Amino acid sequence: MTENPSGKLFKEPATWPIIPPWWVVSSTDAAALLNVKPATLHSWRIRGHGPTAYPPIYLRPTQGKPLFYQYGTLRSWAATRLGMAYPFWDQCMDFFRETFSPLAGGSGGLEGRIELFEEQFLKDRETTMNGRSPYMIEVGHIHELDVYYSRQPRRTGPTYILDQASDLARVG
Numbered sequence: 794m795t796e797n798p799s800g801k802l803f804k805e806p807a808t809w810p811i812i813p814p815w816w817v818v819s820s821t822d823a824a825a826l827l828n829v830k831p832a833t834l835h836s837w838r839i840r841g842h843g844p845t846a847y848p849p850i851y852l853r854p855t856q857g858k859p860l861f862y863q864y865g866t867l868r869s870w871a872a873t874r875l876g877m878a879y880p881f882w883d884q885c886m887d888f889f890r891e892t893f894s895p896l897a898g899g900s901g902g903l904e905g906r907i908e909l910f911e912e913q914f915l916k917d918r919e920t921t922m923n924g925r926s927p928y929m930i931e932v933g934h935i936h937e938l939d940v941y942y943s944r945q946p947r948r949t950g951p952t953y954i955l956d957q958a959s960d961l962a963r964v965g
Contacts (some may be wrong), residue, residue: 811891811934812941814865814884815907817847819944823862827871844870861946892934914938 809826812818823844824831837843838860844867846860865881872879885903889896893913896906914935917927921935 809868811888811937812864813888814868814881816864816941816945817861818864818867820846820860820862823867826867893930918942
């Protein structure tokens with residue numbers, strides 16, 4: 794008897810917490826979002842049923858061998874299992890509409906929008922930490938996102954994994 798991986802999933806992936814889709818969550822957090830035990834998530838990954846995991850070698854050095862999941866990939870996988878489609882681009886646009894509406898409209902690449910949001914979030918976060926009112930992003934959103942932001946991987950050297958991927962694409 795095979796188990797349907799979508800049987801225990803969160804019923805509506807569009808109503809998950811408002812977190813930038815490009816941020817990563819730990820395997821424990823991913824299991825909690827999917828409403829399954831971490832062992833179930835591990836079993837799905839080994840059998841090829843689960844969402845794509847990212848080893849820590851791509852992020853920052855950590856003790857042990859933890860795995861991380863990109864939040865947007867996790868939501869897309871859950872939506873697919875429920876018979877819906879929720880692509881990464883749509884998740885980004887929904888996120889921008891909710892937290893930083895100037896980035897929701899207009900033209901421009903997704904990478905540029907992500908970079909602009911990250912820069913603005915850092916500036917407004919620093920302003921809020923100093924006790925002043927932020928410039929663009931509401932204080933409530935900054936406090937809500939700050940919990941997740943502090944756990945995100947940081948650049949450890951002069952290059953970042955996305956920079957390295959674009960360099961490889963140019964060479965190939």
